[in-house]
Amino acid sequence: MKKGNELFKQKLAVINIGLPSFAESIEDQGGEVVHVDWRPPAGGDPEIIDLLEKLEKFSDRIDLANDEAVRRMTGAQPVLTGLGRAGDVIPGMGERMILHAGSPVDWDSMCGPVKGAVIGALLYEGWAEDREAAERLAASGEITYSPCHHHSAVGPMAGVVSPSMYVFVVENRAGENRAYCTINEGLGKVLRFGAFSDDVIERLKWMEKVLAPSLAEAIRVSGGIDIRDLTARALMMGDECHNRNVAATSLFIRTIIPCLLETKLGKGVIADVIGFISGNDHFFLNLSMAACKVSTDTIAGMDNCSIVSVMARNGTDIGIRLAGTGDRWYTAPAGMPKGLYFPGYSEADANPDLGDSTVSEIAGIGAMAMAAAPAIVKFTGGTPGDAVKNTLEMYEICQGEHSHYQIPVLDFRGTPVGVDIRKIVDKGISPFINTGIAHKNPGIGQVGAGILHAPMEIFVEALKAFAQTLK
């Protein structure tokens, strides 16, 4: 039988693209109809539409690669296996090198908070005596700056890592790669938000001398802590594991306490360590970021893959890398978050969007999992319903759904994962970002938190380059 005839035997179910009144008419008749909120693709840019159409001819192979990418990312099993001195464990980390968040940037172009964090790191390493000396050294060309992402590492906000800092080592038990991230210092005046006062440096020293060795010992005792498992459970408890880590941090404390008690560490030290972690709802963030990095690194350089493998901001620019185009960065000026500010500060004080923590969104948590964390939407004055909407919108630009990270309110649907630039550009929906907000001047620290969309132009640029590489 012919298909035309088959249709005549089926119940008509319509998708309506365009005039809403046509959908209403069908509804009035009791017919099945789903209306599409259609907008011109790529903002109506004919050149980009042409490009999208050309890519459609390669859909099969791109989808194949993208499906594999989602399998790899969701199949990764990130396990915290220890801590190490950055200079010793991070691949390619030189002794006079400082890592930072985002895409490559030189001293002159760095934003205030990154400069502040670099100054702090130079003071912390003892390479400079005071701020002035540190600034001279920083600008002298003696220091090599390199993005964390070039070294399997990530860092929240300024993301500054210097050789003596201790970093978490997260291994992919389902693969062979590792990722690294510093230990979270807490909120307010901290290095990652560009503060470098004495108390900031003192805290870093304590973290190096006391916290890191103690945690390393406890992690050794634990035999490895499954970060994917903690993340999955935290999503059930109201975290999205980027801007809200209360549940995950609590779960981590619950896991680490018995291990700490099994070590030979003194009671006082253990109390200090637990006290430090308990006093910082965001302690888990750096673990989560390393876990996300382990997962997203599995797709770097995959042929024909249109999924974003890296999205990061250095406070001057936002940059992405695409799996299918390997190491190449696509950058644009970083945006300004919309959010809430601490007392004494306002939007006028804010630095543009900053940090590697958007690795969360690329790995399928953070803003992608907003529906799991309704408390977060308050940052934009939204409602829990808006949180659900945010996540549902993100499914529109993702290749797949996460097999481990689920959202209770969406009937345990997997979080959207595998951000596909074809869909971003076509639909004009760019990924949401949840973020902290740093003061624009060095030395001050965090002034608020908020959300924003990544700028469309980097995805367009990436799409153009991607089209050249199809095999």
Added chain:
Amino acid sequence: MIANFILENRYYDSVCLMQVASKLKEEDGLKEAAAMMGTDANKKLMEEIGLLNDDGRAAGPNDLIIAIDGSDEVVVESALGKAKELLEERKSEAGLDVEVVPRSLDAALEREPEANMVVISVPGQYARREAGKALNRGLHVMLFSDNVSVEDEILLKKLALEKDLLMMGPDCGTAIVNGVALGFANVVGRGPIGIAGASGTGIQEISSIIARHGLGITQAIGTGGRDLKEKVGGLMMEKALRDLDGDPDTELIVLVSKPPAEEVVKKLMGIIKGCCKKVIVCFLGGDMELMKKEGIIATDTLEEAALMAVSVIRGEKYEKSNFTCSLSDAGKIAEAEYSRLGEGQKYIRGIFSGGTLCDEARLVLKEMVGDIYSNLAKEDRLKLEDVWKSRKNCLVDMGDDEFTRGVPHPMIDSTMRNKRIVQEAEDAGVGIIFLDVVLGYGAHPDIAGALLPAIEKAGKVAEDAGRYISFVASICGTPGDPQDYNEQKRKLEEAGVVLMDTNAQAARMAAAIITRGKTLKK
């Protein structure tokens, strides 16, 4: 002045408190405000910006501190009141009952995996891509959009045929599939007649007449107006015919279109002759003799195609008739009208919203009153030089592109049409204003009501000049249409409009009136 208020043992989420503080800061006269739980870290922060006093310092970690720096006591008090109000504000149940409208075909497909038809009405330059996507996903398409190139149309239709799918359009305004009206279509019950049409109002008129005669249709498949042109070559009409021929519920097929290209006629005749089912063809203005010679049942009006189909299904002999009512009744109606016309009132002016209805009227009138000027005329000498000005006997299709640039179609909004109606009444040579009134989904919810002011004003304009204007119209619609057919009819009749059963009959009545009864025949 700095003031701290402590709400003991009250916990609020920090984000919630930040929101309260940010709203407080909008108050006049307020320098700074904070709402924070009294933890050491928070107290330190407030201390640093000079917001803390001894009251605040004494607060514990489970206490809420509202710290305000205001110009005077009144400001501080009012801010405190506002803070409390914000904290106690009853939250609406911003529930999780979220409706998210899909942004793409694929997202919609996730919602409705059983979907089998995509109706597309996006701007023309984007239409091909959306239609292509739908076809590639194995879905039938009705493409309402126009401004799609003929090359793209061919490409889409060939793709559809490869996948054995319907590709209705571009520029397909009307279809009824499995009983569901799509686009501009009337409510027509299910029955044994299948319609394949390259014209929207053609399908509407035929299906409505069938419905008003108590029968129904299986499907009405639109092909888009260009399908039967030489370039496209009737690709979709051929598929529609074959599909209807293969459909066990369809007993008879009605094919409606403007006259196709010669090559296409030949091709279609071959297919029609190969059909197992009877096919009634209505190529408005086409070469009837050629069709008849080939043994194909051809009709010259939409009305005839519909009535012939009804007769065939009922097993009755089709008898051609100019009016549903008796000839003498028709004569009386005509006389009542022409007796009020002045000698100089010699012309009919048709102001149409449906292109095919305008065409049908033009063909009928041509036989009876001679030359008809129109924006649709094929002969150059009869084409309107200025579509905004009528000439002699003249019918304009106001749904044509020239009239709809930047304004809604006259079936949806009668503003332009209303102006034209009044304009015609100002012409002393005009005796009749001839209208179509199209109901159904997509059309104005009360089109008769929308036309009435113009009908009244036109009557008044004529009356003031010592003339009478005769209004003749028909309703293209069914009692099932959302507009309420009988109510529409009542409104028009009360306004003195001579309402005929079909558009063709309205044309004949207009001819009878304007010729003072000379063209009246059975």
